[in-house]
Amino acid sequence: MTGPVKNDTVFLAVTPEGIEYTLYPAGLCARFCAYGLDTLFQWILLFVFFIVYFFVMGAAGGFWIFLLVRFGLDWFYHVFFDLFFNGQSPGKRILGIRVVLNDGSPVNGGASFIRNLLRFVDGFIGLYLIAFLSSVISSAFRRPGDWAAGTLVIYTWQSQIPQQTHKMEWLSELPLILPPRALSFEEKQGILMFARRYPLLGPARADEIAGPLAVSLQRHENTTSRRTLHRPSDYLLCIARSFAGEI
Secondary structure: EEEOOOOOOOEEEOOOOOOEEOOOEHHHHHHHHHHHHHHHHHHHHHHHEEEEHHOOOOOOOOOHHHHHHHHHHHHHHHHHHHOOOOOOOHHHHEEEEEEEEOOOOOOHHHHHHHHHHHHHOOOOHHOOHHHHHHHOOOOOOOOHHHHHOOOEEEEEEOOOOOOHOOHHHHHHHHHOOOOOOOHHHHHHHHHHHHHHHHHHHOOHHHHHHHHHHHHHHHHHOOOOOOOOOHHHHHHHHHHHHEEEEEO
């Protein structure tokens, strides 16, 4: 559940667990400047690549290589930084903004690809009128790609989103428990989502959320090896550690 509150510069995001975030969407000026910087960086990368390429290879295949590299930068530059740099391209990092999902969680591959695929809509016939109008009338300055992908661009220094829930290095401090049965992809995703949001939940709420699945999994353990963890949330977190790097 998400929605704007009071004015266009504040956005309230509510997770399924009832945790509220206050998000501050980045306005047109910040987004335009970030996009301009990223475009400059892309051209610098392209220029450096061809200086090196022509130095090593000469002029052989130069035009086609130019088209291929330009295509790759146009389509995957922003996706790469969305996924591997916490939603921040170099331009966004300089301006202090980043891409997140509507509920404030880190952007995923599918959402990033969709929002960047629709950049061609923003720049239809080179005027960027569609992106401008969409951002002006939107409650959170969203362009068409953001609407389609369910994303926001927010200020990082104002938005109250805990950063430690993204990479979850703290899971390595927990004991490892292997799942007593094969888990579906959806179950793994659910357990990982629970682990990401665990630092935001109180003990009672965490156990309430983890309880049904934890009890179901513990039934599949044999009597001699069954764990006696006091809290269902502990059990799911220890399982999350066993496959946190898989998906």
